[in-house]
Amino acid sequence: xxxxxxxxxxxxxxxxxxxxxxxxxxxxxxxxxxxxxxxxxxxxxxxxxxxxxxxxxxxxxxxxxxxxxxxxxxxxxxxxxxxxxxxxxxxxxxxxxxxxxxxxxxxxxxxxxxxxxxxxxxxxxxxxxxxxxxxxxxxxxxxxxxxxxxxxxxxxxxxxxxxxxxxxxxxxxxxxxxxxxxxxxxxxxxxxxxxxxxxxxxxxxxxxxxxxxxxxxxxxxxxxxxxxxxxxxxxxxxxxxxxxxxxxxxxxxxxxxxxxxxxxxxxxxxxxxxxxxxxxxxxxxxxxxxxxxxxxxxxxxxxxxxxxxxxxxxxxxxxxxxxxxxxxxxxxxxxxxxxxxxxxxxxxxxxxxxxxxxxxxxxxxxxxxxxxxxxxxxxxxxxxxxxxxxxxxxxxxxxxxxxxxxxxxxxxxxxxxxxxxxxxxxxxxxxxxxxxxxxxxxxxxxxxxxxxxxxxxxxxxxxxxxxxxxxxxxxxxxxxxxxxx
Amino acid sequence: xxxxxxxxxxxxxxxxxxxxxxxxxxxxxxxxxxxxxxxxxxxxxxxxxxxxxxxxxxxxxxxxxxxxxxxxxxxxxxxxxxxxxxxxxxxxxxxxxxxxxxxxxxxxxxxxxxxxxxxxxxxxxxxxxxxxxxxxxxxxxxxxxxxxxxxxxxxxxxxxxxxxxxxxxxxxxxxxx
Numbered sequence: 001x002x003x004x005x006x007x008x009x010x011x012x013x014x015x016x017x018x019x020x021x022x023x024x025x026x027x028x029x030x031x032x033x034x035x036x037x038x039x040x041x042x043x044x045x046x047x048x049x050x051x052x053x054x055x056x057x058x059x060x061x062x063x064x065x066x067x068x069x070x071x072x073x074x075x076x077x078x079x080x081x082x083x084x085x086x087x088x089x090x091x092x093x094x095x096x097x098x099x100x101x102x103x104x105x106x107x108x109x110x111x112x113x114x115x116x117x118x119x120x121x122x123x124x125x126x127x128x129x130x131x132x133x134x135x136x137x138x139x140x141x142x143x144x145x146x147x148x149x150x151x152x153x154x155x156x157x158x159x160x161x162x163x164x165x166x167x168x169x170x171x172x173x174x175x176x177x178x179x180x181x182x183x184x185x186x187x188x189x190x191x192x193x194x195x196x197x198x199x200x201x202x203x204x205x206x207x208x209x210x211x212x213x214x215x216x217x218x219x220x221x222x223x224x225x226x227x228x229x230x231x232x233x234x235x236x237x238x239x240x241x242x243x244x245x246x247x248x249x250x251x252x253x254x255x256x257x258x259x260x261x262x263x264x265x266x267x268x269x270x271x272x273x274x275x276x277x278x279x280x281x282x283x284x285x286x287x288x289x290x291x292x293x294x295x296x297x298x299x300x301x302x303x304x305x306x307x308x309x310x311x312x313x314x315x316x317x318x319x320x321x322x323x324x325x326x327x328x329x330x331x332x333x334x335x336x337x338x339x340x341x342x343x344x345x346x347x348x349x350x351x352x353x354x355x356x357x358x359x360x361x362x363x364x365x366x367x368x369x370x371x372x373x374x375x376x377x378x379x380x381x382x383x384x385x386x387x388x389x390x391x392x393x394x395x396x397x398x399x400x401x402x403x404x405x406x407x408x409x410x411x412x413x414x415x416x417x418x419x420x421x422x423x424x425x426x427x428x429x430x431x432x433x434x435x436x437x438x439x440x441x442x443x444x445x446x447x448x449x450x451x452x453x454x455x456x457x458x459x460x461x462x463x464x465x466x467x468x469x470x471x472x473x474x475x476x477x478x479x480x481x482x483x484x485x
Numbered sequence: 486x487x488x489x490x491x492x493x494x495x496x497x498x499x500x501x502x503x504x505x506x507x508x509x510x511x512x513x514x515x516x517x518x519x520x521x522x523x524x525x526x527x528x529x530x531x532x533x534x535x536x537x538x539x540x541x542x543x544x545x546x547x548x549x550x551x552x553x554x555x556x557x558x559x560x561x562x563x564x565x566x567x568x569x570x571x572x573x574x575x576x577x578x579x580x581x582x583x584x585x586x587x588x589x590x591x592x593x594x595x596x597x598x599x600x601x602x603x604x605x606x607x608x609x610x611x612x613x614x615x616x617x618x619x620x621x622x623x624x625x626x627x628x629x630x631x632x633x634x635x636x637x638x639x640x641x642x643x644x645x646x647x648x649x650x651x652x653x654x655x656x657x658x659x660x661x662x
Contacts, residue, residue, distance in 0.1 A: 035627035226610035240602035
């Protein structure tokens with residue numbers, strides 16, 4: 001008792017100041033690199049000679065992309081009937097591919113916006129490429145609904161532009177919401193990406209100018225808008241970046257929520273469920289991180305970026321895949337539970353049919369890729385095996401494509417009227433068109449890594465220990481206390 | 486250089502050195518001066534005595550305009566211009582109009598934020614003395630600079646140079662206007 005009273009006297013009940021526990025800072029750039037090294041490394045990719053592998057990949061990607069061009073040309077010339085849609089499955093690969101690509105894009109926004117708000121500094125090494133991935137994925141996604149409308153030249157009817165019929169869009173329709181959500185998403189992603197690029201374009205402008213390459217200096221300089229690293233500018237820039245991150249976060253969540261409304265607002269068993277918005281968002285982030293790993297690991301190996309994309313970065317991404325993959329797995333389970341618990345025979349049938357009906361093969365591919373694959377990431381040994389991580393990321397991509405296929409096609413193929421039940425198979429035109437979008441994506445991504453800095457140099461520098469104005473020996477409390485001023 | 490220079494530029498090698506120098510320039514009472522840094526240096530705003538950025542005001546205005554535009558567009562088109570009964574529902578309800586207005590709110594906020602940031606920064610800018618100086622190359626790379634403009638009332642070629650030297654600035658040069 002006496003001892004207790006003694007300590008109470010020595011330590012007031014309310015402390016004047018509470019210091020956070022000092023945590024050692026994670027090293028985000030390995031091997032104690034300097035600011036100059038970061039500039040040289042990343043600018044070197046652009047300034048160096050075009051590597052042979054780049055040309056090989058680029059030509060190959062162009063060939064693959066031509067499949068989309070041919071598929072679309074044939075569709076426009078003939079009619080939307082060249083795709084395999086028929087009653088009752090009038091929505092199939094087009095919407096599957098749309099949701100697949102749009103979902104991939106979401107990881108880019110998650111990394112650039114949500115992780116920015118959460119002060120996850122490891123995002124800096126991967127955000128540029130992930131945002132580029134977002135934009136190119138949205139481009140690929142947009143192709144499908146645009147051409148599924150049949151007469152793509154009337155696609156402008158989707159926007160509130162006065163037309164000769166003098167009627168307006170039906171704003172009660174989730175499909176109309178989707179038009180606004182996806183076009184806003186595409187636009188804001190491009191803006192966010194461009195704002196991030198601004199300081200890096202200025203570096204390239206000055207480097208090319210000093211190297212005597214006036215043409216390239218002009219091109220980068222044109223888009224750098226006269227950026228000069230002024231701290232008065234940085235002050236506004238940082239604020240603008242924070243606000244963009246702040247609005248992109250509800251945007252990315254709303255986009256996939258609205259995409260899920262395309263289904264959830266209908267009355268079809270298997271679609272008409274309230275779990276869809278969170279389930280779709282988790283799935284989108286899951287698939288997007290799968291794609292980020294698929295793209296970043298080869299990039300890291302080819303350009304020797306191991307000091308910038310460290311094992312810590314890979315660990316973080318694997319853990320996000322694990323978390324979101326587990327949410328997705330939980331959602332699969334809950335869907336079955338609710339189908340049983342809701343005691344609606346149609347709903348119950350839709351789910352039994354999903355797992356054991358004609359499309360059971362697709363369902364089990366989905367489950368094994370999306371539920372089992374991420375569980376490997378519990379193990380440090382797996383996360384440290386780069387090749388294995390890459391292979392698992394491919395499984396994630398495949399699994400998430402099948403998820404959309406299962407949701408969309410199995411629900412439609414067995415609708416309310418057994419007389420109209422059918423079995424959908426894609427036509428060769430659809431397969432070509434989808435296959436080609438990987439080429440479209442790769443062409444854009446290859447152009448990006450050739451001509452634009454793959455990592456945000458300014459942002460990476462700002463998270464290096466040398467960037468600390470109080471000297472880089474003060475980690476932990478000191479640095480944390482500073483953040484609050 | 487016979488013409489009056491734009492100002493003086495001093496180089497600093499490390500983040501702490503430019504931070505402390507900025508504090509000294511601020512305390513000396515200069516107003517028209519700037520730091521050139523390759524990345525946003527945390528805490529430098531305070532060391533320079535900068536106030537909070539005005540960008541959020543633009544963002545808020547953009548957001549309000551976007552949301553109002555969405556709601557009024559849907560109200561006008563489905564209630565006034567061409568009333569049409571769809572599914573026996575009312576002509577207008579803020580609920581079904583919400584998703585589109587929400588997206589437009591975000592779209593306009595994003596444009597206003599970036600527009601506001603560029604406007605406040607005076608960008609795009611075709612020419613600036615700092616860009617003409619050779620120092621911009623290292624300023625974008627790994628060095629830090631402080632520029633004090635000759636337009637500042639306190640500017641004096643000798644005394645300002647002394648201040649920058651005392652603050653630890655190296656390689657102090659006159660910037661051609």
